[in-house]
Structure formats: structure tokens, C-alpha cells
Amino acid sequence: MTVLAEMEALGVRPNSMSYAHLIEGLGSKGRTLEADVLFQEMICSGLRPRIRVYNVMLRGCLKKGLLELATGVLAVMGDLVAEKNEETYEILLDYYVSAGRLEDTWSTINEMKRKRFRLSSFVYSKVIGLYRDNGMWKKAMDIVGEIREMGMALDKQIFNSIIDTFGKYGELDEALEVFDKMKQEGVKPDITTFNSLIRWHCKAGNISKALELFTEMQEQGLYxxxxxxxxxxxxxxxxxxxxxxxxxxxxxxxxxxxxxxxxxxxxxxxxxxxxxxxxxxxxxxxxxxxxxxxxxxxxxxxxxxxxxxxxxxxxxxxxxxxxxxxxxxNIIMLNVLINAFGVAGRYLEALSIYHHIKESGFSPDVVTYTTLMKAFIRAKKFDKVLEIYKEMERAGCTPDRKARQMLQVALMVLQQRYCE
Known part of the structure; x- marks a missing residue:
């Protein structure tokens, strides 16, 4: 960046390759806003970024929850007639699924199909995750059958999605069976596999099995x-x-x-x-x-x-x-901050962080909304739970099981108050 400043002081502009390296370097360090400035400068200079630069910008913006900036990158791609590649679609899918944006997810998958992109194991694992997060774990298992019928081998990503799906819905014996099958078929479990199994066993209260898996993970050379x-x-x-x-x-x-x-x-x-x-x-x-x-x-x-x-x-x-x-x-850190105030019973500060997220150009995700709803539940502000749930739906985020459960609790309490 110092060299760039010296170049500009001399009236010299970087070439397309130099811009690309700078944007990638800033993106890798989480300095997305600076990367965006250079990206905009690159466009204004009449340079046409390669698809790799667009993907770096998209990944960085979406990782931080900066949906407006990401939308701007996609708009520039459209203006300059830059075609999305498979990586572009996978970056978008990864964000949409994790943010609970059901409609956007299906739209992206359908666009991939229209453009005749082969749906990879990554995409299938995201589809499984989509069903899982929307309470349709049996449909998620139907996808596995579809993959088998196509003759596509279950790879690590798909195995991990299946294990996580079973784990989330308390089917821990089935999750362990898939884990064993994974190893029998020569697919080596990775850190994601163990993380999922350990997390869901902890949530189920089976800490002894979680510690057993924790030890096995280290024995496999995974820290x-x-x-x-x-x-x-x-x-x-x-x-x-x-x-x-x-x-x-x-x-x-x-x-x-x-x-x-x-x-x-x-x-x-x-x-x-x-x-x-x-x-x-x-x-x-x-x-x-x-x-x-x-x-x-x-x-x-x-x-x-x-x-x-x-x-x-x-x-x-x-x-x-x-x-x-x-x-x-990033959006993860701000969600953590909402949770901190919520746990401390300071729901007004939690709400102020939520407003800060929206005012700063971040796009709230499912975790943002559910964490804020949890803060209001703790504070017995049940009318606010209903408000946030409606805001989540208006934002295009599909409520997960936790959000729906909290809404039911809030509605029951509000109904009781009304009857009284």
C-alpha cells in the first residue's frame, strides 16, 4: 500500500495485475473496505477485472455480511458482461445458505442449472444443509438417495453434511453410523466432521462421548x-x-x-x-x-x-x-456482541448493536435475528420478539427452528396476557 501511494504521488497507475494482487492481499487480511476502494478505482481507470478479482471481492464482502457491497460487485459484473463461473456461484450459495436466505439459494441453484453447470458435491452439500436448517431433514436424506442414483460417490463434503443433519435433529446414533461408513469407504474425516459430532453430542448432554471423539480427533493428527x-x-x-x-x-x-x-x-x-x-x-x-x-x-x-x-x-x-x-x-463479531449484552440482560444495548449492523451496511443473518430474539426472551420483552421475527421475514431470511420456537413462546405469553 505504501508503494501504491508513492506510485500515485508520481502520477503513475498500477496495471490490472497489480490491482488484482493488491485486492487479493487486502481481502486475505480482512481489509474488505480498502479492497473495495481499489476495486472501484480499478473500474474507474477503465480496467476490466478478471473473474478471480470479482470472486475475491464477493467472498470478502459476503464473509463480513456486507451484502450491499457484494450486490454492487455483481452489478459491475453485469455492466461489464463478466460471466459468473462455478466458484462465483459457490461463493453465493455458501453465503445464502448460512444466512438463511432460502429464496436466493434456490434462485442461484436454478441459475446454475439453466447455465448447465454440473452440480458438484459442494452444491449438493449446501442443498442438504438448506433442508436441514429448515426442519426438513428427511428431505435432506432423499438428496443422498438422488446422489447415489446418479452414481456420484459420497465425498467428504456430503458425508459431513449428512452427519451434521443427523446431529442437529438428535439422531446421534445415525450420525455415528454414517461416520463409521465414511471411514469404511476410505474417506478420511476432517476437522469439520469431528467438530460436528462433538458439537451435537455436547448439546445432547453426552459429554463423555464428545470427549471420546475429541481424543480420537487428536489421535488422527487433527488439532x-x-x-x-x-x-x-x-x-x-x-x-x-x-x-x-x-x-x-x-x-x-x-x-x-x-x-x-x-x-x-x-x-x-x-x-x-x-x-x-x-x-x-x-x-x-x-x-x-x-x-x-x-x-x-x-x-x-x-x-x-x-x-x-x-x-x-x-x-x-x-x-x-x-x-x-x-x-x-465482521457480522460474526457483531452477532457475538449482541449475545454478550443479551446474556448480561442488557437488551437495549443488544438492540443498538442490531441497528448499528443495519446502519453500517452489514446484512443481518439468521444468527443476528435469533440472538436478538433470545435477548428479548431473557428480558421478557415478548412483543419485541414478534417484531424482530417479522423483520427477519421481511429481510428474506428464513426463520430456523430456534426462531420459530421462540416465536411460539412469545405468542403464548402474549396471548395469556391478553386473556388476563
């Missing part, structure tokens, strides 16, 4: 994702099993991975209530001292730990430290 580590230790923390938390961490340390071990030490400390890392600034300083480069994902994990403890001041501090590192907040 735990900090997010799933949080899931395990938070469940243990709820049960008051601080000794098991410490033992789990000690077992991890014996397996190596010393460089990344500090983040797990921080997480154990916060959940174990030992006090050393209760301050967010000390956490980040300790991580940087160990040579870890702060990333958006790391900040989100730490913020979520504080949020689950109801430590909203520390959650806000993590956000401030993230911004100080030059990393733009």
Missing part, C-alpha cells in the same frame, strides 16, 4: 479448532467440572502444538475462572508475545468466550482491540 474447544469446555464448565477442563488441556499440551497452545490456555483460564486472562487486553498481549498473529477468527473466538460468560465489557474491548489491529469487524 482442535478453538471454537469446538470452547464448546467442550463450556459444557464442562456448566457442569462444574473444572478438573476435567484442566485435564483435557493438559492432555492436549502433551500432544504438542506448543505454538498455538497459548490460545487454549487463555480459553481454559476464562472458563475455569482462574483470573489470569480475565482482561481482554492481557489475552491479546499474551497471544502476540507467543508469536501468534491476531486474525478475525481468533478475535471472534475470544469475544465469544467473554460473551458466553456475560462479560460484555470485555467483549466490547475485544472488538476495540480487533479494530486497533486494522481488522474490520
Amino acid at each position: 482442535p479448532d478453538p471454537k469446538i474447544f470452547v464448546t467442550v469446555i463450556s459444557r464442562l464448565g456448566e457442569q462444574g467440572k473444572w478438573d476435567v477442563i484442566q485435564k483435557t488441556f493438559e492432555n492436549m499440551k502433551r500432544r504438542g502444538h506448543k505454538k498455538s497452545g497459548i490460545i487454549y490456555a487463555v480459553l481454559v483460564d476464562i472458563y475455569g475462572q482462574y483470573g489470569k486472562f480475565q482482561d481482554a487486553e492481557e489475552c491479546i498481549s499474551a497471544l502476540k508475545a507467543e508469536g501468534l498473529i491476531p486474525s478475525a477468527s481468533m478475535f471472534c473466538v475470544l469475544a465469544n468466550v467473554y460473551a458466553q460468560q456475560g462479560l460484555c465489557h470485555q467483549t466490547v474491548k475485544v472488538l476495540q482491540l480487533m479494530e486497533a489491529e486494522g481488522i474490520e469487524p
Whole structure:
């Protein structure tokens, strides 16, 4: 960026390739807004980006929930007659499914079919996820039969989608059967496979099986994702099993991975209530001292730990430290902030974050709406639950099972109040 500034001071413009490298570099560092400035500058200079640049911009914007910016990128593609490729469609599908945008998802799939793109295992895994997230897990299983009939082998992505579908709907025995079948067919489970199995066993209260899978994952040479580590230790923390938390961490340390071990030490400390890392600034300083480069994902994990403890001041501090590192907040971080205030019973602050999301050009996703609804449920503001549910529908986000359940609770309470 310094070289770019020097070039522009001399009245020299980068060429198309230089712009592409700059945009990709900024995108990889989560500096999406700066990447967008260069993208717009590139267009104004009369240069025609390659499809790879469009895809980098789309991925970066959608990852942060900046739907308006992403729509602008698609508009430029249309104006310059740039054809979407398979990767473009997959980027869009990944966002639409995760954001609960049912209509947009089907529209994208139908467009792929019209343009005769072969539906890959990635697309099929997204379709399975779409049915799963909309309470139609049996239909998700029908897709598996369709794939079999086509002669397409079940690969890792599809296996993972099936396992996650069974897990989400409490069919844990079936999920483990698919897991075994996956291994029998020579498909090696990855971190996503284990994360899914561990998460749903934790949610079902089967912490012993979750720990068994946690150990197996490490025996396979896979080091735990900090997010799933949080899931395990938070469940243990709820049960008051601080000794098991410490033992789990000690077992991890014996397996190596010393460089990344500090983040797990921080997480154990916060959940174990030992006090050393209760301050967010000390956490980040300790991580940087160990040579870890702060990333958006790391900040989100730490913020979520504080949020689950109801430590909203520390959650806000993590956000401030993230911004100080030059990393733009994404929709995940802002959703975590809503949850932090919700857990602390401060629903007005949670609502203000929601308004900030919309005013800042972010596109609220299903998690945003359900987290805010949960904050209102806790605060017994049941009329607000109904309002947010309606806003979710107007925004084109398909309510998930949690949202529908919270709506039913709110409606029952409001009906009782009316009768009284």
C-alpha cells in the first residue's frame, strides 16, 4: 500500500495485475473496505477485472455480511458482461445458505442449472444443509438417495453434511453410523466432521462421548479448532467440572502444538475462572508475545468466550482491540456482541448493536435475528420478539427452528396476557 501511494504521488497507475494482487492481499487480511476502494478505482481507470478479482471481492464482502457491497460487485459484473463461473456461484450459495436466505439459494441453484453447470458435491452439500436448517431433514436424506442414483460417490463434503443433519435433529446414533461408513469407504474425516459430532453430542448432554471423539480427533493428527474447544469446555464448565477442563488441556499440551497452545490456555483460564486472562487486553498481549498473529477468527473466538460468560465489557474491548489491529469487524463479531449484552440482560444495548449492523451496511443473518430474539426472551420483552421475527421475514431470511420456537413462546405469553 505504501508503494501504491508513492506510485500515485508520481502520477503513475498500477496495471490490472497489480490491482488484482493488491485486492487479493487486502481481502486475505480482512481489509474488505480498502479492497473495495481499489476495486472501484480499478473500474474507474477503465480496467476490466478478471473473474478471480470479482470472486475475491464477493467472498470478502459476503464473509463480513456486507451484502450491499457484494450486490454492487455483481452489478459491475453485469455492466461489464463478466460471466459468473462455478466458484462465483459457490461463493453465493455458501453465503445464502448460512444466512438463511432460502429464496436466493434456490434462485442461484436454478441459475446454475439453466447455465448447465454440473452440480458438484459442494452444491449438493449446501442443498442438504438448506433442508436441514429448515426442519426438513428427511428431505435432506432423499438428496443422498438422488446422489447415489446418479452414481456420484459420497465425498467428504456430503458425508459431513449428512452427519451434521443427523446431529442437529438428535439422531446421534445415525450420525455415528454414517461416520463409521465414511471411514469404511476410505474417506478420511476432517476437522469439520469431528467438530460436528462433538458439537451435537455436547448439546445432547453426552459429554463423555464428545470427549471420546475429541481424543480420537487428536489421535488422527487433527488439532482442535478453538471454537469446538470452547464448546467442550463450556459444557464442562456448566457442569462444574473444572478438573476435567484442566485435564483435557493438559492432555492436549502433551500432544504438542506448543505454538498455538497459548490460545487454549487463555480459553481454559476464562472458563475455569482462574483470573489470569480475565482482561481482554492481557489475552491479546499474551497471544502476540507467543508469536501468534491476531486474525478475525481468533478475535471472534475470544469475544465469544467473554460473551458466553456475560462479560460484555470485555467483549466490547475485544472488538476495540480487533479494530486497533486494522481488522474490520465482521457480522460474526457483531452477532457475538449482541449475545454478550443479551446474556448480561442488557437488551437495549443488544438492540443498538442490531441497528448499528443495519446502519453500517452489514446484512443481518439468521444468527443476528435469533440472538436478538433470545435477548428479548431473557428480558421478557415478548412483543419485541414478534417484531424482530417479522423483520427477519421481511429481510428474506428464513426463520430456523430456534426462531420459530421462540416465536411460539412469545405468542403464548402474549396471548395469556391478553386473556388476563
